[in-house]
Amino acid sequence: MLAKKTNSYLHDLMKKSNAVKKQxxxxxxxNQTGKTNEINPFAETSYEPVKNLIHKYSNRVLILFTKNCAAYCRFCTRRRVVSQKENAIDVDKMVDYIRSHSNIDEVIFSGGDPLTKPLELIEAMYKFAEIEHIKIIRIHTRVPVTAPDLFDDNILEAIKSIGKTKPVYISLHTNHIDELGEKTTKIIQQLRGAGAILISQSVFLKGVNDDVPTLANLFTKLTQLGVKPYYIHRCDFVKGVEHWIIPIEREVEIMTQLRKEISGLAYPLHVIDAPGGSGKIPVPTNFWEHNLDQFSDFNNKEIKMYGQRIKK
Ligand code: SF4
Known part of the structure; x- marks a missing residue:
């Protein structure tokens, strides 16, 4: 069960914004029984050659750096592990594994939220960046949104230093423009000033961002701040989060209309995570004839959508 955790900054934001409060x-x-009992739909543990290192795609690894976050989003896909007791991370063992796999060129820090352990993160970033065949470092975080007061600016020096030879991407998880307050904006500016390349990830959430104006505002604002909207995910079909899921037809309608209203630069890729962890599959728009009842994953396996269909 995902623990309850917020903080005073977020409390103030929740008072001002229903969209933030709901999340x-x-x-x-x-806790209600829904259509699924799935808790690990992406089978991450089947691709874990070193504890907390997921090697699913040939050229990149995902590091589950911590189970801790600055606040817990009630729709979290990894709710089976996030907020649970922390395990020690053996970065040196991960470095050894990556050194012996020259096909890996990207290290992605995720979790939990890696920016909740800034000093350990900085140390690990340097260790991974020293490996010659690692060309890209990426960090997924929500700290600048949920707890900007926790942001440790020592990370900026590391980004500056590593960024001289290898790009450091920061992927910011944000779902609504109300999350982009003054403090968050300042951190975005600092990260850009340090040379980080900023991208965003969002999730379609019922009652938070399931309409065109809300997402147009969010993606336009992010683009103006220098954050490229990268992905918008269909909320994963996981036990305990079904009440957040929007009918897929509605998502497609919204993305179709958004394409007409915002610039290509502000338009993210709409994806659904294939069950079993076989890819983030792009969802079609209504500019094309399509069938929303099924799709194929990266291994050409057909996935039926009926289990995931939520009535309009
Ligand atoms: S910040 Fe990310 S990992 Fe943490 S609770 Fe939210 S969605 Fe889950």
Missing amino acids: FQYCEQE
Whole structure:
């Protein structure tokens, strides 16, 4: 069960914005029985050659750096592990594994939120960046949004230094423009000033961002701040989060309309995570004839959508 955790900054934001409040306020529906009992739909543990290192795609590895976050989003896909007791991470063992796999060129720090352990993160970033065949460092975080007061600016020096030879990408998880307050904006500016390349990830959430104006505002604002909207995910079909899921037809309608209204630069890729962890599959728009009842994953396996269909 995902623990409840917020902080005073977020409390203020939750008072001002229902969209923010909804994302962090525990609700009874998390415990109700739905269509799925799935808790690990992406089978991450089947691709784990070193504890907390996921090697699913040939050229990149995902590091589950911590189980801790600055605040817990009630729709979290990794709710089976996030907020649970922390395990020690053996970075040196991970370095050994990566050194012996020259096909890996990218290290992605995720979790939990890696920026909740800034000093350990900095040390690990340097260790991975020293490996010659690692060309890209990427960090997924929500700290600048949920707890900007926790942001440790020692990370800026590391980004500056590593960024001289290898790009450091920061992927910011944000779902609504109300999350982009003054403090968050300042951190975005600092990260850009340090040379980080900023991208964003969002999730379609019922009652938070399931309409065109809300997402147009969010993606336009991010682009103006120098953050490229990268992905918008269909909310994963995981036990305890079904009440957040929007009908797929509605998502497609929204993305089709958005394509007409915002610039290509501000338009993210809409994806659904294939069950079993076989790829982030792009969802079609209504500019094309398509069938929303099924799709194929990266291994050409057909996935039926009926289990995931949520009535309009
Ligand atoms: S910040 Fe990310 S990992 Fe942490 S609770 Fe939110 S969605 Fe889950």
